[in-house]
Amino acid sequence: MNELSITKKSIIAAVCLALCVVLPQAFHAIPNAGSVYLPMHIPVLLCGLICGWSFGLLVGVLGPILSSLFTGMPMAAYLPNMVVELAIYGIVSGLMMQFIHTKKLSFDLYISLILAMLTGRVVAGVVRALIFSPGQITMQAWVTSYFVTALPGIIIQLILIPSIIYALTQARLIPQRYPKGA
Amino acid sequence: MTGMLTGIYVPGRSVIHRLDARAKLIGFLALVIATLSTDSWLGYLTMLAAISVLIILSQLKISQVFGSLGRMTGFFAIIFLMNLLFFSPEDSWFSWWIITPSYAGLLQATNVVFRVSIVMVLSNILNSCTAPLDLTRAMEALLRPLSFIGIPTGQIAMIVSVAIQFIPTLLAEADQIRKAQVARGAKFDSPKLIEKAAAIRPLVLPIFLSAFRRADELALAMEARGYQPNKKRTLRNSANFSGLDVFAVIVCVLICLSQLSLM
Numbered sequence: 001m002n003e004l005s006i007t008k009k010s011i012i013a014a015v016c017l018a019l020c021v022v023l024p025q026a027f028h029a030i031p032n033a034g035s036v037y038l039p040m041h042i043p044v045l046l047c048g049l050i051c052g053w054s055f056g057l058l059v060g061v062l063g064p065i066l067s068s069l070f071t072g073m074p075m076a077a078y079l080p081n082m083v084v085e086l087a088i089y090g091i092v093s094g095l096m097m098q099f100i101h102t103k104k105l106s107f108d109l110y111i112s113l114i115l116a117m118l119t120g121r122v123v124a125g126v127v128r129a130l131i132f133s134p135g136q137i138t139m140q141a142w143v144t145s146y147f148v149t150a151l152p153g154i155i156i157q158l159i160l161i162p163s164i165i166y167a168l169t170q171a172r173l174i175p176q177r178y179p180k181g182a
Numbered sequence: 183m184t185g186m187l188t189g190i191y192v193p194g195r196s197v198i199h200r201l202d203a204r205a206k207l208i209g210f211l212a213l214v215i216a217t218l219s220t221d222s223w224l225g226y227l228t229m230l231a232a233i234s235v236l237i238i239l240s241q242l243k244i245s246q247v248f249g250s251l252g253r254m255t256g257f258f259a260i261i262f263l264m265n266l267l268f269f270s271p272e273d274s275w276f277s278w279w280i281i282t283p284s285y286a287g288l289l290q291a292t293n294v295v296f297r298v299s300i301v302m303v304l305s306n307i308l309n310s311c312t313a314p315l316d317l318t319r320a321m322e323a324l325l326r327p328l329s330f331i332g333i334p335t336g337q338i339a340m341i342v343s344v345a346i347q348f349i350p351t352l353l354a355e356a357d358q359i360r361k362a363q364v365a366r367g368a369k370f371d372s373p374k375l376i377e378k379a380a381a382i383r384p385l386v387l388p389i390f391l392s393a394f395r396r397a398d399e400l401a402l403a404m405e406a407r408g409y410q411p412n413k414k415r416t417l418r419n420s421a422n423f424s425g426l427d428v429f430a431v432i433v434c435v436l437i438c439l440s441q442l443s444l445m
Contacts, residue, residue: 005401005405006337006411006412007401007404007405007409007410007411008397008398008401008405010337010340010341010344010401010411011341011344011397011400011401011404012394012397012401013341014340014341014342014343014344014345014348014397015344015345015348015352015393015394015396015397017341017342017345018344018345018346018348018349018352018393019352019389019390019393021345021349021353022349022352022353022356022389023356023386023389025353025356026356026357026359026360026385026386026389037382042386046390058338058341062341062342062345066342066345066346068305069305069309070309070349071250075298076218076297076298076301077294077298156382159383160382160383160386160387163383163387164386164387164390167387167390167391168390168391168394171391171394171395173391173394173395173397173398174394
């Protein structure tokens with residue numbers, strides 16, 4: 001995935017940014033979709049994995065802001081925390097894909113995804129406990145909101161994101177990470 | 183599904199439409215800060231007066247300004263009740279189980295709902311009265327100082343502008359795909375996690391494939407026309423700040439300062 005030009009990376013980042021607004025709306029018909037399926041996380045993680053950490057960071061920061069401006073969700077009160085969480089997802093997923101090369105795409109993807117999801121949640125919890133809601137969040141509340149409630153979303157992301165990457169590679173919309181015969 | 187969006191540009195010739203996008207963006211930020219720092223009745227009245235003047239000057243329909251608030255009524259009701267009933271156990275009117283309604287809770291509930299509503303209305307007015315391209319250029323202009331520390335502000339503005347233009351198209355496509363999957367019997371509310379994931383996959387995968395195909399075509403077209411991300415570009419119309427723009431910014435900053443002084 002190193003052959004993408006800067007222009008193409010920019011446009012993919014733009015599309016992922018648009019999907020940060022579109023996907024939560026597409027999930028609108030499903031009850032509690034926002035907190036359970038975490039639809040906004042998918043384009044941010046994908047952008048980091050495909051375009052690298054800087055584009056992942058950009059989509060992570062601007063995605064929730066743009067969605068909040070256009071649809072009113074997430075609410076302004078949750079915005080700073082969400083921006084931090086998604087920015088970390090974008091950065092870590094991009095950095096991991098840059099540094100991890102196991103010669104197996106699925107291993108690279110899962111290691112990057114799991115590390116990004118863990119780091120994002122830990123940093124978001126720390127930032128919330130120290131800056132945004134000091135003294136108001138307990139360890140139990142953090143585990144419940146970031147892992148228990150979000151468990152379906154985490155599992156869905158772990159299933160969906162690699163399959164999206166495989167589908168995009170097969171459709172030749174992104175280059176192969178380990179080309180055959182290379 | 184585009185009906186869910188309120189902040190879509192509505193062409194017009196009102197005073198707010200004619201203001202420079204940079205002035206509108208600075209004014210918007212000042213009024214958002216003012217709203218978030220409001221916690222007195224005088225502050226509330228000032229913000230309501232400012233919003234009323236903006237709505238009159240913008241000549242927008244009430245549905246365009248308040249459309250998103252209507253859809254959030256249920257959410258606002260829940261937030262209001264939660265703050266009212268659980269905010270403060272001290273000085274509560276009565277206490278039953280964990281329910282402790284109090285005057286402090288009522289104030290907090292009003293504060294939260296008021297602030298969120300005002301910020302939503304402000305963002306609706308800004309987006310409805312400013313063409314996306316103008317808004318992007320304004321963002322680029324305001325972010326320009328960051329380019330001195332190596333942040334590619336022009337590229338960021340281009341990405342945001344393309345994203346904004348993609349939103350209505352992708353929304354329409356996502357809606358079509360969702361309806362097609364429902365017609366094929368997709369069950370998004372199954373209690374089993376694997377079934378849920380299986381139902382979500384045919385919804386999300388085509389959305390991504392279609393979006394990336396569009397991105398591929400657009401990137402190819404841009405590269406074929408010689409687009410280079412790091413080159414400096416010029417504008418056909420370079421607008422200058424008029425007296426009215428300066429006046430609008432000064433009024434918004436004064437409102438912001440007055441609210442901060444009331445804190």
